[in-house]
Amino acid sequence: MTNQKQPFGDRLDQAVREKRSVAVVGIDPTLALLPPDLASQAREGTTGLYTAISDFCVGIVTAVADLVPAVKPNIAFFEAFGMHGLSIYKSVCLTAYNTGLLVIGDVKRGDIGSTAAAYAEGLLSAPPVDLQEIATLSTEAFQEKVGVLMGPHDALTLNPYLGSDSVKPFLDIGLENGQGFFVLVKTSNPSSAEVQDLRLENGGTVAESVARLVNDWGKTSIGESGLSSVGAVVGATHPAELGRYRELMPDTPFLVPGYGAQGGGAADVVAAFRSDGSGAVVNASRSILQAWKKDGTPDDWQGAARRAAMAMNSDLREALQQAGKWGL
Amino acid sequence: MTNQKQPFGDRLDQAVREKRSVAVVGIDPTLALLPPDLASQAREGTTGLYTAISDFCVGIVTAVADLVPAVKPNIAFFEAFGMHGLSIYKSVCLTAYNTGLLVIGDVKRGDIGSTAAAYAEGLLSAPPVDLQEIATLSTEAFQEKVGVLMGPHDALTLNPYLGSDSVKPFLDIGLENGQGFFVLVKTSNPSSAEVQDLRLENGGTVAESVARLVNDWGKTSIGESGLSSVGAVVGATHPAELGRYRELMPDTPFLVPGYGAQGGGAADVVAAFRSDGSGAVVNASRSILQAWKKDGTPDDWQGAARRAAMAMNSDLREALQQAGKWGL
Numbered sequence: 001m002t003n004q005k006q007p008f009g010d011r012l013d014q015a016v017r018e019k020r021s022v023a024v025v026g027i028d029p030t031l032a033l034l035p036p037d038l039a040s041q042a043r044e045g046t047t048g049l050y051t052a053i054s055d056f057c058v059g060i061v062t063a064v065a066d067l068v069p070a071v072k073p074n075i076a077f078f079e080a081f082g083m084h085g086l087s088i089y090k091s092v093c094l095t096a097y098n099t100g101l102l103v104i105g106d107v108k109r110g111d112i113g114s115t116a117a118a119y120a121e122g123l124l125s126a127p128p129v130d131l132q133e134i135a136t137l138s139t140e141a142f143q144e145k146v147g148v149l150m151g152p153h154d155a156l157t158l159n160p161y162l163g164s165d166s167v168k169p170f171l172d173i174g175l176e177n178g179q180g181f182f183v184l185v186k187t188s189n190p191s192s193a194e195v196q197d198l199r200l201e202n203g204g205t206v207a208e209s210v211a212r213l214v215n216d217w218g219k220t221s222i223g224e225s226g227l228s229s230v231g232a233v234v235g236a237t238h239p240a241e242l243g244r245y246r247e248l249m250p251d252t253p254f255l256v257p258g259y260g261a262q263g264g265g266a267a268d269v270v271a272a273f274r275s276d277g278s279g280a281v282v283n284a285s286r287s288i289l290q291a292w293k294k295d296g297t298p299d300d301w302q303g304a305a306r307r308a309a310m311a312m313n314s315d316l317r318e319a320l321q322q323a324g325k326w327g328l
Numbered sequence: 329m330t331n332q333k334q335p336f337g338d339r340l341d342q343a344v345r346e347k348r349s350v351a352v353v354g355i356d357p358t359l360a361l362l363p364p365d366l367a368s369q370a371r372e373g374t375t376g377l378y379t380a381i382s383d384f385c386v387g388i389v390t391a392v393a394d395l396v397p398a399v400k401p402n403i404a405f406f407e408a409f410g411m412h413g414l415s416i417y418k419s420v421c422l423t424a425y426n427t428g429l430l431v432i433g434d435v436k437r438g439d440i441g442s443t444a445a446a447y448a449e450g451l452l453s454a455p456p457v458d459l460q461e462i463a464t465l466s467t468e469a470f471q472e473k474v475g476v477l478m479g480p481h482d483a484l485t486l487n488p489y490l491g492s493d494s495v496k497p498f499l500d501i502g503l504e505n506g507q508g509f510f511v512l513v514k515t516s517n518p519s520s521a522e523v524q525d526l527r528l529e530n531g532g533t534v535a536e537s538v539a540r541l542v543n544d545w546g547k548t549s550i551g552e553s554g555l556s557s558v559g560a561v562v563g564a565t566h567p568a569e570l571g572r573y574r575e576l577m578p579d580t581p582f583l584v585p586g587y588g589a590q591g592g593g594a595a596d597v598v599a600a601f602r603s604d605g606s607g608a609v610v611n612a613s614r615s616i617l618q619a620w621k622k623d624g625t626p627d628d629w630q631g632a633a634r635r636a637a638m639a640m641n642s643d644l645r646e647a648l649q650q651a652g653k654w655g656l
Contacts, residue, residue, distance in 0.1 A: 030446070076443045079450040079478055083418070086411060110487055111436055112517035115404045118358070122407040150407055159438055161489040161512060163519030184489060189440035191491030198537055201527040206534055209526055
């Protein structure tokens with residue numbers, strides 16, 4: 001077991017090297033992704049629905065646990081199922097945590113200072129180091145001890161629109177706990193250009209200016225790996241720009257969404273990595289979760305997810321090797 | 329009872345005229361705000377804690393219900409208390425809704441299209457028109473029917489950093505239900521300048537560019553009041569800029585935070601209003617919630633909140649009258 005108090009940047013780097021994988025699996029459950037057996041269970045009523053969603057998420061996490069360094073549950077897809085959904089979110093985070101996966105909570109929070117501090121309390125409290133012990137507790141003792149926690153999380157995604165004082169309260173609590181962050185710089189969606197690509201009077205774009213802020217926020221947390229614990233989200237759907245963001249944030253871990261269902265390929269993401277192949281992880285959600293559809297193996301949806309994760313690993317390793325960047 | 333299917337912009341305008349108030353009370357509970365009786369209850373253990381938080385929030389909502397058109401619970405402060413906190417959030421929203429207050433859910437969501445749709449489902453489903461009936465149901469029937477709902481909400485705050493496709497899924501579901509939105513344009517916090525005030529190559533700032541997007545997003549929902557249902561958040565802490573934002577968004581309802589504890593005064597916010605005095609509401613949170621401290625009336629914290637809300641109403645009415653804008 002690694003020392004959980006290590007900086008997040010080092011823990012991410014280590015997990016990537018141990019698993020020989022730069023892939024992250026996004027856990028974004030919807031009814032449309034459920035294989036037939038779980039889908040019919042979900043139609044039986046609310047209990048069946050919540051059980052099916054939970055079984056699917058936990059099933060995907062355990063299926064890929066030995067293949068990838070991290071999972072990224074997006075809390076939106078759980079909040080869509082209300083309070084029960086958020087309970088499932090917590091249990092998915094805990095399951096992933098207990099299998100040794102890093103848990104990146106995709107919550108995209110951003111609010112003014114005093115409010116950000118409240119979010120940080122709920123999302124970052126009960127640091128991972130304590131959860132080793134907590135995982136051994138009874139349900140009741142667990143509820144009493146970490147009932148307030150929305151996680152556990154090793155890292156969170158944050159929205160930068162409100163500037164430093166919306167980010168600092170998270171850093172103040174999280175960095176000490178060995179937790180990290182991925183701040184939205186350039187997102188993978190088509191309309192990201194409307195705000196993020198606005199050109200500035202003094203040159204560059206809004207996203208490039210945010211990149212400089214992220215680089216500054218991370219400067220005090222650069223670990224032995226050379227990576228900081230304040231990362232950046234930069235979409236795979238903008239391959240031409242990835243190199244520029246890497247230049248602006250040389251020590252920043254990148255979380256790269258948009259691979260797979262959103263259209264980004266392995267060749268599109270190599271520029272996100274540092275020259276030694278470190279410094280980035282690539283997320284895929286739908287292409288892993290619904291791999292059983294493409295494979296035509298509805299009764300082996302976990303196997304299909306495993307195969308898709310392995311294919312993604314090979315795909316990314318090959319692209320990095322071809323670019324002379326595979327050093328793991 | 330007003331027809332809940334009316335556009336949100338019209339409902340907001342009507343509520344302001346009925347209450348003769350442009351004040352919104354932010355429900356942002358923290359332990360430090362609890363009056364002594366509730367604070368000692370909160371120290372008795374988790375049950376006491378959750379009861380104290382709930383009693384405080386519900387007590388504030390009922391204390392100001394006949395004085396203001398809307399309340400704005402910020403979900404961050406509830407998420408800080410974990411799953412129990414989120415249950416309290418729901419019950420505060422329902423209580424406010426049942427007293428006839430408009431409920432502005434301060435959730436500041438922003439994510440890519442497919443994810444935004446998931447958020448919208450959880451945050452906007454079970455539209456207000458149904459909740460009239462639902463409020464009469466037993467707890468069990470209620471759980472079954474609206475267990476999935478994170479609300480009820482009449483309006484939500486949204487973050488614009490990801491552009492149109494992060495906002496549209498909310499509009500698609502909400503506008504039909506008579507629900508509205510307040511998109512962050514220029515926030516009240518000190519570091520808002522870091523991203524929002526960046527100057528653009530073609531003139532103006534990032535926030536002004538976002539203001540134009542917000543104006544466009546609202547164009548199809550302008551109601552009989554002349555107000556759209558897609559509003560903007562513009563902070564009271566930037567009085568010199570409010571007029572400019574009003575020019576850029578002539579038909580947009582403004583939600584103006586930063587009055588009171590954050591330093592904005594009534595004279596600072598008049599430029600946010602249209603010439604006839606319509607089109608804006610001003611939020612105060614801490615100055616209402618902790619009015620008992622200033623008044624030295626810990627045993628009458630509800631009365632202190634009432635008095636603070638009435639003083640805020642007078643203060644704002646007077647400033648608007650002096651500017652020749654009070655037409656209610």
